[in-house]
Amino acid sequence: MGTARLDLKVPTRDFDVEVALDVGAETVALVGPSGAGKTTVLRAIAGLAKPSRRLVAANGEVWFDSDRRIDKRPEQRAVGYVFQEYALFPHLSVERNVAFAGGDPGDMLERLGIGDLAKTKPAELSGGERQRVALARALARKPEILLLDEPMAALDPHTRGRVRAELRTLLHELGLPTILVTHDFVDAAALSDRIAVLVEGRIVQTGTAEELIASPATPFVAELAGGNLLTGNARPRVDGLTEVVLESGVTIVSTDEADGPVGVVVHPWEIAISREETGDSAQNHVRAPIESIVPVGNRRRVRIGPLTAEITAASAERLELEEREVVVAEFKATATRLTPMS
Amino acid sequence: MTRVLFAAMTAVATGVAFVFLLLPLAAIFLRVPIGDLYDQLGSQVFRDALVVSLKTSLIAHVAVLVFGTPTAYLLARKRFFGRGALITLIELPLVLPPAVAGIALLAAFGRLGLLGDELDALGISIGFTQTAVVLAVAFVESPFYLRGAIAAFESVDESLFSAARTLGAGPWRVFGRIAIPLAAGGLGAASALALARGLGEFGATLIFAGSLQGVTQTLPLAIYAQFDQDFDVALAISALFILVGAAILIGLKVFTWARLGSISRFRLVTSTSR
Numbered sequence: 001m002g003t004a005r006l007d008l009k010v011p012t013r014d015f016d017v018e019v020a021l022d023v024g025a026e027t028v029a030l031v032g033p034s035g036a037g038k039t040t041v042l043r044a045i046a047g048l049a050k051p052s053r054r055l056v057a058a059n060g061e062v063w064f065d066s067d068r069r070i071d072k073r074p075e076q077r078a079v080g081y082v083f084q085e086y087a088l089f090p091h092l093s094v095e096r097n098v099a100f101a102g103g104d105p106g107d108m109l110e111r112l113g114i115g116d117l118a119k120t121k122p123a124e125l126s127g128g129e130r131q132r133v134a135l136a137r138a139l140a141r142k143p144e145i146l147l148l149d150e151p152m153a154a155l156d157p158h159t160r161g162r163v164r165a166e167l168r169t170l171l172h173e174l175g176l177p178t179i180l181v182t183h184d185f186v187d188a189a190a191l192s193d194r195i196a197v198l199v200e201g202r203i204v205q206t207g208t209a210e211e212l213i214a215s216p217a218t219p220f221v222a223e224l225a226g227g228n229l230l231t232g233n234a235r236p237r238v239d240g241l242t243e244v245v246l247e248s249g250v251t252i253v254s255t256d257e258a259d260g261p262v263g264v265v266v267h268p269w270e271i272a273i274s275r276e277e278t279g280d281s282a283q284n285h286v287r288a289p290i291e292s293i294v295p296v297g298n299r300r301r302v303r304i305g306p307l308t309a310e311i312t313a314a315s316a317e318r319l320e321l322e323e324r325e326v327v328v329a330e331f332k333a334t335a336t337r338l339t340p341m342s
Numbered sequence: 343m344t345r346v347l348f349a350a351m352t353a354v355a356t357g358v359a360f361v362f363l364l365l366p367l368a369a370i371f372l373r374v375p376i377g378d379l380y381d382q383l384g385s386q387v388f389r390d391a392l393v394v395s396l397k398t399s400l401i402a403h404v405a406v407l408v409f410g411t412p413t414a415y416l417l418a419r420k421r422f423f424g425r426g427a428l429i430t431l432i433e434l435p436l437v438l439p440p441a442v443a444g445i446a447l448l449a450a451f452g453r454l455g456l457l458g459d460e461l462d463a464l465g466i467s468i469g470f471t472q473t474a475v476v477l478a479v480a481f482v483e484s485p486f487y488l489r490g491a492i493a494a495f496e497s498v499d500e501s502l503f504s505a506a507r508t509l510g511a512g513p514w515r516v517f518g519r520i521a522i523p524l525a526a527g528g529l530g531a532a533s534a535l536a537l538a539r540g541l542g543e544f545g546a547t548l549i550f551a552g553s554l555q556g557v558t559q560t561l562p563l564a565i566y567a568q569f570d571q572d573f574d575v576a577l578a579i580s581a582l583f584i585l586v587g588a589a590i591l592i593g594l595k596v597f598t599w600a601r602l603g604s605i606s607r608f609r610l611v612t613s614t615s616r
Binding site: 077 | 501504506509520523
């Protein structure tokens with residue numbers, strides 16, 4: 001199976017995008033805010049954007065090397081590129097869209113289960129079907145590397161889950177080096193083996209979804225990965241714990257060590273809710289009114305002041321929680337992670 | 343009260359504008375019965391002018407399409423220093439009086455013009471020949487085509503070009519299979535408008551090519567030549583122009599309407615999901 005090596009520096013208007021990444025037979029998600037340079041990375045790999053230096057190579061074949069003055073044109077690179085919004089040719093049928101990449105489109109359409117759409121024009125397809133056509137077309141190119149730019153963004157919320165599961169299965173079957181760009185951490189976690197977080201053109205952290213959630217390198221990663229992020233000032237205490245005074249005046253105790261401005265990360269499932277402060281082992285108590293209660297599957301996401309807690313639906317019912325009601329959010333000092341704020 | 347006054351004012355203005363614009367056109371058909379107008383189209387002057395007009399317009403139009411389409415494609419897709427200035431220069435003939443275009447062509451290609459000696463040495467004389475008519479028509483109509491064609495190519499989503507390239511298409515294939523089919527509607531409309539403008543060309547042709555019956559006398563020039571000799575011939579040709587012009591306009595409207603219809607159908611489909 002192929003591998004791809006990237007070592008890129010691409011100038012953009014605001015900053016240089018500098019990314020070094022080795023991608024084996026796996027899916028790597030590039031996650032970050034819009035304007036971080038995610039699409040620029042894909043365009044540079046495909047030859048649509050010109051790096052100012054360094055290297056792009058796939059399966060041992062060099063596509064771009066500034067030192068050796070190699071710069072293959074996009075049409076000479078075996079890249080399977082699924083564009084944002086899919087960029088299907090509107091004047092061509094599904095079959096002809098796929099045949100544009102060369103070869104017999106029939107096999108590829110069958111493989112992706114869209115054989116019956118062969119004669120259909122893109123305008124008549126649903127979002128999920130369009131994604132399949134775009135994948136079929138990209139794969140018909142016999143790519144060494146697969147590039148997916150926000151493949152889930154053009155989908156309706158209620159088809160997302162199913163399409164995501166199908167795409168996940170497909171990517172596993174293909175076993176191609178794949179780079180997937182998304183701004184959604186949930187999509188990244190579901191579809192990729194590794195996640196690289198890109199901020200202003202630099203990768204700030206690489207790891208599995210679990211690693212990013214458990215030990216975020218920066219406050220941005222913490223927020224992206226879905227934990228609560230509270231900012232404040234840390235000060236070591238004599239008992240070995242760290243005390244963080246939040247901007248709201250509330251004091252949080254943490255087992256992590258830090259000094260100075262920090263972000264406090266707490267995961268929603270580490271937070272318990274009670275009506276009154278309990279005398280249990282939890283060191284941290286935040287009293288605030290409930291802002292919202294949102295059902296997520298068999299759980300309830302409860303927003304309490306600056307915190308989001310996740311509790312079971314049964315607990316929420318038992319406590320008879322109501323919006324605007326003042327409750328206490330509790331979590332242990334061991335449940336907090338401190339990340340220095342630069 | 344002021345509301346009523348305003349409504350009355352706009353109604354009157356609209357009425358005046360319509361009468362002013364339509365009365366002269368209607369007068370052409372009202373002055374002489376349609377049947378008589380039709381008889382005038384058998385005259386030798388008309389037949390000669392029709393042949394000259396069709397021949398020169400066709401050649402000029404093909405030349406404009408062949409050179410204009412790649413030019414528009416390049417200007418629409420490439421970003422380079424001075425692009426805006428170049429597009430403005432191309433549009434300059436649009437705002438020039440046709441007489442200036444005629445003088446300019448004479449100054450460039452006439453016997454005493456910029457390239458006069460070179461052309462003379464090659465035994466080529468352009469002034470007052472059918473070639474001159476073709477040049478004048480092409481010069482005047484090309485900005486119309488270029489403007490429309492640039493807009494047509496610009497309206498094609500850039501990601502489609504990128505997609506075509508990553509799928510292995512070289513520049514010829516991207517142009518032929520993606521750019522041309524997707525810009526076809528806009529290119530057709532621009533082509534029709536340019537053709538209509540070329541058929542009606544008068545001032546530049548008169549100055550650069552003259553008005554020689556059977557050689558350089560196009561239909562508009564025939565109207566000018568005939569209006570103090572046989573006014574009915576002039577009327578008949580004018581009536582013909584009105585009909586051709588109306589046909590082109592109606593054709594474009596229907597075409598645009600049908601295209602917009604298909605786009606809104608597209609939107610409808612994308613907004614519903616299965």
